[in-house]
Amino acid sequence: MRVAEHIVRKLVDEGVEVLFTVPGEQMDALFGALAKTDIRVVHTRHEQGAAFMAYGYARATRKIGVYTVISGPGVLNSTAALATAYAGDARVLCLASEIPTPLLGRGYGVPHEVPDQLGILRRLTGWADRVGTPDQIDTVLGEAFHRLRWSRPRPVAVEVPTDIWGAEAVDPHGWTDPAVDQRPDPAAVEAAAAVLASAEAPLIMVGSGARGAAAEIRQLAERLGCPVTADMGGRGIVSDRHELAVTLPVAHRLWAETDVVLAIGTRLMRPQVEWGLDDRLKIVRVDLDQTEIDRVRPPPCRSSPTRP
Numbered sequence: 001m002r003v004a005e006h007i008v009r010k011l012v013d014e015g016v017e018v019l020f021t022v023p024g025e026q027m028d029a030l031f032g033a034l035a036k037t038d039i040r041v042v043h044t045r046h047e048q049g050a051a052f053m054a055y056g057y058a059r060a061t062r063k064i065g066v067y068t069v070i071s072g073p074g075v076l077n078s079t080a081a082l083a084t085a086y087a088g089d090a091r092v093l094c095l096a097s098e099i100p101t102p103l104l105g106r107g108y109g110v111p112h113e114v115p116d117q118l119g120i121l122r123r124l125t126g127w128a129d130r131v132g133t134p135d136q137i138d139t140v141l142g143e144a145f146h147r148l149r150w151s152r153p154r155p156v157a158v159e160v161p162t163d164i165w166g167a168e169a170v171d172p173h174g175w176t177d178p179a180v181d182q183r184p185d186p187a188a189v190e191a192a193a194a195v196l197a198s199a200e201a202p203l204i205m206v207g208s209g210a211r212g213a214a215a216e217i218r219q220l221a222e223r224l225g226c227p228v229t230a231d232m233g234g235r236g237i238v239s240d241r242h243e244l245a246v247t248l249p250v251a252h253r254l255w256a257e258t259d260v261v262l263a264i265g266t267r268l269m270r271p272q273v274e275w276g277l278d279d280r281l282k283i284v285r286v287d288l289d290q291t292e293i294d295r296v297r298p299p300p301c302r303s304s305p306t307r308p
Contacts, residue, residue: 004029004165006137006172007095007158012037014145016066018057020050024070026097026112029166047074051081051094055155058090062212064148068095071162072112075120082124085155088233089208089265091148092155096121098130100163118159126154130161134169142175150180152289153209184286192262192284199260199282202226203251208233209265209287217264218242227254231266260284272296 001009007030011019020042023031034041044050047069054065065085069078075096085092098104099113107115114120121128127147131140144156196202204221206228214237221228221244228238229251238245246254248270255275261268264286277283277297285293 001169002029002033002166003131003134003137003160003169004033006169007141007160008033008037008039010138010141010145011039011066014064016064018042018066020044020053020057020065020067022047022050022069022074024074024097026070026162027068027165030068030095047077048080051078051092052084054092054094055081055085055088055090058085058092059088064091064093064145066093066095069097070112071097071099071117072114074112075117076114079120079124082121082155082157086124086126089153090155091153093144093148094121094125094128094155094157096157096159097165098159098161101132101161102163104161121157121159124155125157126151128157128159130159131164134164134167135172137169138172139175142177146177192286195260195282195284196224196262199224199226201254201257202260202262203254203258204228204262204264205251205266205268205271206230206234206237206264207266207268210234210237211265213264214238220262227251231270234266262286267292267295269296 016039018040019034022044031041042053044053050067050069054067057063058065067078069075078094082092082094096117098117099110103110103113118128118130127144129140129143131137140158144158147156202224204217204226206217207230210217217228218238221238226244227246228242228244229246229248230237231248252275255271259280260282261271262284268283273296287293
């Protein structure tokens with residue numbers, strides 16, 4: 001089986017329904033394999049459009065948005081969307097072509113060559129890697145989709161040189177998904193519940209990481225009778241029309257009297273850095289990313305499942 005066919009089989013197995021692209025001859029083998037599936041291929045006028053469509057698809061559906069581009073200018077044209085997907089916590093897969101393996105790093109100035117394209121992708125994604133040989137295809141794809149499923153939502157990129165797309169994978173290296181413990185720490189959950197139960201003036205703040213828990217957040221806010229605010233990525237999780245929803249300026253005015261903040265799927269950057277903290281304020285954090293939880297001030301209560 002050729003590398004392109006391995007990639008398409010993985011897309012099908014992962015439930016990918018749509019792929020956005022500006023086609024290029026570098027990826028003829030990929031489109032030949034896609035033609036044998038039910039995956040819808042959306043041709044755009046520009047690579048930036050393909051990448052932003054993948055981002056919008058991921059945000060709107062909470063599925064993985066996939067796009068593919070040729071090397072060099074194709075990749076560079078898509079970087080604004082990759083950066084947006086990174087900032088917006090979106091699960092986007094970039095399948096990027098690359099110049100032939102024997103020419104990598106030689107600086108010959110061949111068409112579509114840019115210095116260290118993989119380095120560019122690594123700086124704009126949560127993870128990126130190259131299929132260096134045909135037999136690496138399953139391990140690289142396995143790692144990519146494992147991170148898309150279980151890590152903090154970020155774009156990832158898989159780079160495939162033009163001589164690899166159509167090459168036969170004779171003895172593909174196997175891949176086994178690492179075990180992931182999704183359970184939060186029960187003691188942390190109990191501690192958080194106790195802090196919230198004792199609050200006199202609680203406030204809930206949600207970010208893009210809370211998009212899958214809208215009903216639960218609304219139910220909790222109604223039970224506590226506390227206002228809910230959102231940063232840009234969290235707008236709409238609790239409808240602006242809900243009686244407990246407040247804007248950020250209103251939340252800022254409430255901040256001085258707030259004694260407990262429940263932050264769900266948000267960096268909580270503006271309140272912590274700009275509005276200020278004191279010893280009286282208790283913060284409960286629910287987040288996949290341990291780094292974000294501890295970035296400004298480690299909270300007394302956190303819920304952060306084990307993630308890669």
